[in-house]
Amino acid sequence: MSVKAILRDSLAPLVDLIYPPRCPLCGAAIGAQTGLCSDCWSELRIPSEPACATCQRPFGHSAAGSGAVCAVCLVKPPRHDGIAAGTLYGDGSRKLVLAFKHGRRIALAPMLARLIVARLPALEGTWLVAPVPLHRWRLWSRGYNQAALLAREVARLTNQTLALDPLIRTKHTATLGGLGRTARARALRGALTVNPRYAAGLKGAQIILVDDVLTSGATSDACVRALKRAGADKVIVACFARVLDETDGEVPENETPGALTPGAP
Structure with missing residues (x-):
């Protein structure tokens, strides 16, 4: 000890x-x-089996067998190598995210990270744990990157290597609420790039990409694309709360679902 x-x-x-x-x-x-x-605790919705073998999306019924893939992944296979979500987005997770992200309750990070780690697959070999980056204006406004706080705890709990800034957000994107999946992806085009200091270290790397909430997946997809272009071998997307597709469109990307102040950074 x-x-x-x-x-x-x-x-x-x-x-x-x-x-x-x-x-x-x-x-x-x-x-x-x-x-x-x-x-x-009873308000939290924990993902369960059976689930998609590719993105771990719960099927919600027992008919799906082992190795089954959801319709979304069949139509458009994802770039990532799995999603590990501590909870499904609901009233309980919403309250925790609001307190953590907008209420500055940063002491919640260890508990939220433990729920994320519980959903990670067995990690073979060495992994880098990296947060989804904030643009510097948003970082200055909020005072901290909530994804970085979670990534630090995930790295500690898994005994893996923390990489705080392998990705840089070069463009300050406006709120993406109300935009469809294609429009969100277009708005994020060119907004994320690999930090030159990490370029060599990303070749062949296994990476856990950490964020607080996964909504449409536009931001995480842009991150995964940049990491894999830099040579990363595997990228698992890890989040505390995952918004299922049924509610997509009701939750603005880059904003906490149900945030008290519209357009809050």
């Missing part, structure tokens, strides 16, 4: 005495500083 872990565990009773554990969503008393109350 590391010195940091020993100090954390030894000081935990004192921290709990001064700051009694409370559910970060509803404020109810809980047993530890790192979770939710049972009622709030």
Whole structure:
């Protein structure tokens, strides 16, 4: 056990005495500083099997056999090598994302990351863990990249290598809400590029691309395209909350679904 872990565990009773554990969503008393109350846990929708063998989209019925592929992936095979979503987007995950992303509750990052890691496949070999980048204007406005905070925790939990900026967002894109999939992809064209410092290290690399919410997939697809053009071998998209296609069009890309302030950065 590391010195940091020993100090954390030894000081935990004192921290709990001064700051009694409370559910970060509803404020109810809980047993530890790192979770939710049972009622709030029950609001989270965890992806289940059976699921698409390509994108891990739950089928919602038991008729699909092992290795079955969803209609979306059959029509247009994705560039990524799988999606690992901690939750399906709903009331519970919405509250957590709003608190984390817009409410500046960055202490939620470890808990959200644990849910993401629970959905990752067995990782063979060495992987880079990289966040979906923010444009510098949006980063300056918000003060932090929520995807980077999650990526740091995912790297720690999986004992893999954190790469904070292999991708650069070179173009500040306006809100993409209301646009179709093709229009969103067009708006993101040229907005993402590989950081020259990482160009050589990406050849043959296995990468976990981390974000908080996966909506239409336009942003993650642009990231995957850039990484694979740079020579990456595999890219898994990992997110805390995944919006299923049935609600696509109701949720603006680049914005938190259900954000309290329209157009918030």
